[in-house]
Amino acid sequence: MTVKQLSLPELVEACGQLGVVNVGLWREPxxxxxxxxxxxxxxxxxxxxxxxxxxxxxxxxxxAERAGALDDNRRAVDEAAALGTDTLVLVSGGxxxxxKDLHGARERIADALAVLGPYAEERGVKLAIxxxxxxxxxxxxxxSTLAQxxxxxxxxxxxxxxxxxxxxxxxxxxxAPAQIARAGASGRIHTFQLADWTxxxxxxxxxxxxxxxxxxxxxREWKGYVEAAGYAGAIEVELFNDQxxxxxxxxxxxxxxxxxxxxxx
Amino acid sequence: MTVKQLSLPELVEACGQLGVVNVGLWREPxxxxxxxxxxxxxxxxxxxxxxxxxxxxxxxxxxAERAGALDDNRRAVDEAAALGTDTLVLVSGGxxxxxKDLHGARERIADALAVLGPYAEERGVKLAIxxxxxxxxxxxxxxSTLAQxxxxxxxxxxxxxxxxxxxxxxxxxxxAPAQIARAGASGRIHTFQLADWTxxxxxxxxxxxxxxxxxxxxxREWKGYVEAAGYAGAIEVELFNDQxxxxxxxxxxxxxxxxxxxxxx
Numbered sequence: 001m002t003v004k005q006l007s008l009p010e011l012v013e014a015c016g017q018l019g020v021v022n023v024g025l026w027r028e029p030x031x032x033x034x035x036x037x038x039x040x041x042x043x044x045x046x047x048x049x050x051x052x053x054x055x056x057x058x059x060x061x062x063x064a065e066r067a068g069a070l071d072d073n074r075r076a077v078d079e080a081a082a083l084g085t086d087t088l089v090l091v092s093g094g095x096x097x098x099x100k101d102l103h104g105a106r107e108r109i110a111d112a113l114a115v116l117g118p119y120a121e122e123r124g125v126k127l128a129i130x131x132x133x134x135x136x137x138x139x140x141x142x143x144s145t146l147a148q149x150x151x152x153x154x155x156x157x158x159x160x161x162x163x164x165x166x167x168x169x170x171x172x173x174x175x176a177p178a179q180i181a182r183a184g185a186s187g188r189i190h191t192f193q194l195a196d197w198t199x200x201x202x203x204x205x206x207x208x209x210x211x212x213x214x215x216x217x218x219x220r221e222w223k224g225y226v227e228a229a230g231y232a233g234a235i236e237v238e239l240f241n242d243q244x245x246x247x248x249x250x251x252x253x254x255x256x257x258x259x260x261x262x263x264x265x
Numbered sequence: 266m267t268v269k270q271l272s273l274p275e276l277v278e279a280c281g282q283l284g285v286v287n288v289g290l291w292r293e294p295x296x297x298x299x300x301x302x303x304x305x306x307x308x309x310x311x312x313x314x315x316x317x318x319x320x321x322x323x324x325x326x327x328x329a330e331r332a333g334a335l336d337d338n339r340r341a342v343d344e345a346a347a348l349g350t351d352t353l354v355l356v357s358g359g360x361x362x363x364x365k366d367l368h369g370a371r372e373r374i375a376d377a378l379a380v381l382g383p384y385a386e387e388r389g390v391k392l393a394i395x396x397x398x399x400x401x402x403x404x405x406x407x408x409s410t411l412a413q414x415x416x417x418x419x420x421x422x423x424x425x426x427x428x429x430x431x432x433x434x435x436x437x438x439x440x441a442p443a444q445i446a447r448a449g450a451s452g453r454i455h456t457f458q459l460a461d462w463t464x465x466x467x468x469x470x471x472x473x474x475x476x477x478x479x480x481x482x483x484x485r486e487w488k489g490y491v492e493a494a495g496y497a498g499a500i501e502v503e504l505f506n507d508q509x510x511x512x513x514x515x516x517x518x519x520x521x522x523x524x525x526x527x528x529x530x
Contacts, residue, residue, distance in 0.1 A: 100483040102437070135400040137437035138481040139464045144437045172367070172402035172409045199404045203468040216403040218365040 001026050001053070002239040002256060006249035008033045012045045014250045018257050024050045024191075024236045025083065027076060039083050049085040050234040051128065051164075051191050052076065058112035059093035059105040059142060066112070069093075073116050081123040087190050088120065089128045089164050094139040105142040110152055117160030128190035129153055130164035135205055146170055146179035153188050162188030165226055166238070168195035168209050171217045177225045184229025192226045193236045194219055194264060202242065209240045212259040219264040235264065266291050266318070267504040267521060271514035273298045277310045279515045283522050289315045289456075289501040290348065292341060304348050314350040315499040316393065316429075316456045317341065323377035324358035324370040324407060331377070334358075338381050346388040352455050353385065354393045354429050359404040370407040375417055382425030393455035394418055395429035400470055411435055411444035418453050427453030430491055431503070433460035433474050436482045442490045449494025457491045458501045459484055459529060467507065474505045477524040484529040500529065 003011060008029055015023055023042065030038045030052070042049055055076035060066050073090075080088045092109045099105065113127065120127050129149040132141035143149050146163060153161040163183050170176040183189045196217050198210030212219055223235070237256050244252055268276060273294055280288055288307065295303045295317075307314055320341035325331050338355075345353045357374045364370065378392065385392050394414040397406035408414050411428060418426040428448050435441040448454045461482050463475030477484055488500070502521050509517055 095481055100481050100486075102439070133400065134398060134437040135466065135470070138462055148439060172399040174367070174371075174413060197403055200469040201400065201466070204465040205400070205470060216360055216365050221365075 002237055002244075003249040003253045004029070005245055005247075006253070008038055008041060010249065011253075012041055012047060014253050015047060016045055018254060020253075020257060021046070022048045022050045022234045022236075024053065024238065025085075026053045027079060030079065030083070035079055035082050043084070048234075049083045050236055051087040051089050052080040052083060052085050053089040053238075054091050054130070055088050055116075055127070056090035056141075057093035058090075058109045059096060061096050061099070061108070066108075070112060070115055073112070074119055077116070077120045077123055077125050080125045086124055087126050087128050089130050089191065091130055091132060092141045092143045094137070094142060102137070102142050106148065106152065109143070110155055113152065113156055113161055117156045121157075121160045126159060126190050127161045128164040129161065130166060131169055133169040135201075145173060146176050146183065150179060150183055150188065153183075154186065158187040162190035164191050164193060165189055165222075165231075166193040166195065167217050167219065167222045168193075168197060171197055171222070180225045180229050184226070184231060187230075189226055189229060189231040189233075191233065191236060192223075192231055193238045194222075194260070195237065195239055207240045207242045207245075209238065211239060211241070211244060212237060212256065213263045223264050235260075267502055267509075268514040268518045269294070270510055270512075271518070273303055273306060275514065276518075277306055277312060279518050280312060281310055283519060285518075285522060286311065287313045287315045287499045287501075289318065289458075289503065290350075291318045292344060295344065295348070300344055300347050308349070313499075314348045315501055316352040316354050317345040317348060317350050318354040318503075319356050319395070320353050320381075320392070321355035321406075322358035323355075323374045324361060326361050326364070326373070331373075335377060335380055338377070339384055342381070342385045342388055342390050345390045351389055352391050352393050354395050354456065356395055356397060357406045357408045359402070359407060367402070367407050371413065371417065374408070375420055378417065378421055378426055382421045386422075386425045391424060391455050392426045393429040394426065395431060396434055398434040400466075410438060411441050411448065415444060415448055415453065418448075419451065423452040427455035429456050429458060430454055430487075430496075431458040431460065432482050432484065432487045433458075433462060436462055436487070445490045445494050449491070449496060452495075454491055454494060454496040454498075456498065456501060457488075457496055458503045459487075459525070460502065460504050472505045472507045472510075474503065476504060476506070476509060477502060477521065478528045488529050500525075
C-alpha cells in the first residue's frame with residue numbers, strides 16, 4: 001500500500017531493482033490481479049510475502065453480518081496461505097452503528113477469534129491483531145492499545161493469535177514498551193510495521209501516515225524494543241498518504257528504502 | 266468556547282435566560298473583553314466561573330521560551346483568581362520542533378509544575394492537568410492518558426495539582442475508569458468535561474468535538490465513574506466544532522443544555 005500507485009508487476013520489478021526481497025501485500029490489489037497470478041508473480045521473482053493485510057472487522061452484532069465477516073476472514077486466511085505468508089493482519093472493526101459499547105465489541109472479536117484461530121492454524125497462518133491509534137476507536141478498530149490486543153490474543157495459543165506492532169499507532173503510549181516485552185515473551189509479535197507521525201492530520205485521518213524520518217517517532221528506539229523482545233522477523237514500512245501516493249511510485253519506493261536504512265537500518 | 270460566537274455579555278444573558286448558573290471561560294475572550302470587566306459581568310449576573318482554560322504549554326527546551334511560558338502561566342493563575350474560580354486547566358504542550366523525546370517533554374512539565382503549583386496555591390487556584398487524546402501527542406499535549414496525568418500530578422499536593430477528566434479524550438481507554446477512581450481517591454478530579462466523539466474527524470482534528478448525544482460516548486456511564494470517585498463539582502460541556510460555531514449561538518446553547526439534561530442529567 002505504500003506504493004499503491006504501482007501495479008503488482010511494477011512493484012515486483014521495482015523491488016528487484018532495489019534489492020528488496022520481502023513485500024507485504026494487501027488483499028484488494030491481490031484480488032484484482034488474481035490470487036494465483038500474484039502468487040506466481042512473487043514466487044517467480046523470489047520475493048517473500050511477509051504478511052497479508054487485512055482481515056478483521058469482527059464487531060458486528062447482526063448474525064448475518066457476523067457470518068459474512070467470518071466467511072470473509074476464512075477467505076483471507078486461504079489467500080494468505082496461497083501467497084505463502086504465515087501472517088494475516090487483523091483490523092478488528094469499530095462500533096456498530098448506534099452502539100456505544102466498546103467492551104461488548106471487544107468481546108465479539110474474541111468470539112470470532114475462537115472460530116478463526118483454529119481455521120488459520122490448520123492452514124499454517126497466524127492472526128496478528130493490530131491495535132490502531134485511539135483516533136480510530138469508533139469507526140475502524142475498538143482495539144486501541146497493545147495491552148488490549150494482548151488481552152485478546154492471550155486467550156488463544158500464540159501459534160494462532162498474536163499482535164501487530166505498528167509504530168504509528170502506539171508511539172504515544174508510555175506503556176507500549178512493556179507490552180512489547182509481554183508480547184515477545186509469549187512469541188506473539190507476529191509482525192512489526194513502521195510509519196512516522198506527522199501533522200496536521202488530514203480530514204478523516206486515515207491517509208496521514210508519514211514517511212520514515214519526517215515525523216515525531218524515533219524508529220530506532222522502537223526497533224530496539226521489538227528486537228529486545230526477541231523479534232527477528234521482517235520489518236514492514238506501511239504508509240498511507242495521499243501526498244506520497246501522488247508521486248512517482250518507483251521514486252517513492254526508492255526513497256522509502258533509503259529512509260529505512262537511514263532511520264531503522 | 267462551546268458558543269464562542271456569542272460575546273461575553275450575550276453569553277451571560279443567554280445563561281440567565283436558560284437558568285444556567287455555572288460557566289467555564291477561556292482566557293482569550295476574557296482578555297479581549299477585559300479581566301476586571303469580565304469578573305464584574307459574571308459577578309453581577311450571579312454566575313459562578315467553574316474553570317479558566319487554559320494554561321500550560323510547558324514543554325519548551327529553550328530557556329527563554331520556558332521562562333516566558335512560566336510567566337504566562339502565572340498570569341493565567343492571576344486571571345483565574347480574579348474571575349473567582351479555583352481551577353486553571355492546563356494543556357501541557359507538544360514536542361518541541363525536531364524533538365522525538367516524549368519522556369523528556371513530560372519531565373519538563375513536572376519541572377514547571379514545581380514552580381507553578383505553589384504560586385497557584387497561594388492564590389487559591391488548583392492546576393488541572395488535562396490529558397488530551399493521543400492524536401494530539403506531538404503538537405499539543407504529550408500527556409495522553411489519565412494515568413500519565415496522575416503520574417505527574419501525584420508528585421505534588423492535590424490542593425496544587427490534579428487532573429481534568431474529559432470524556433472526549435479518554436473514552437477509548439479501558440484503563441480510564443480505574444484512573445478516575447485513582448484520581449478521586451486523592452481528591453484530584455479538579456473538573457469534569459463532556460464532549461462526544463463523532464467522525465469523520467476534520468482536517469487538523471482540533472474542531473471535531475461532537476455535541477452531546479451525537480456520537481459514540483455514553484455520557485451517563487462516565488458521569489457515573491466520576492461520581493463514584495467522589496466528584497460533586499460542576500460538569501462542563503466543551504465543544505469545539507466549526508459546524509456548531511456556524512449556528513446561532515443562543516440556539517446552540519439551549520440545545521446543549523437540553524442535550525446535557527437528556528444524556529447526562
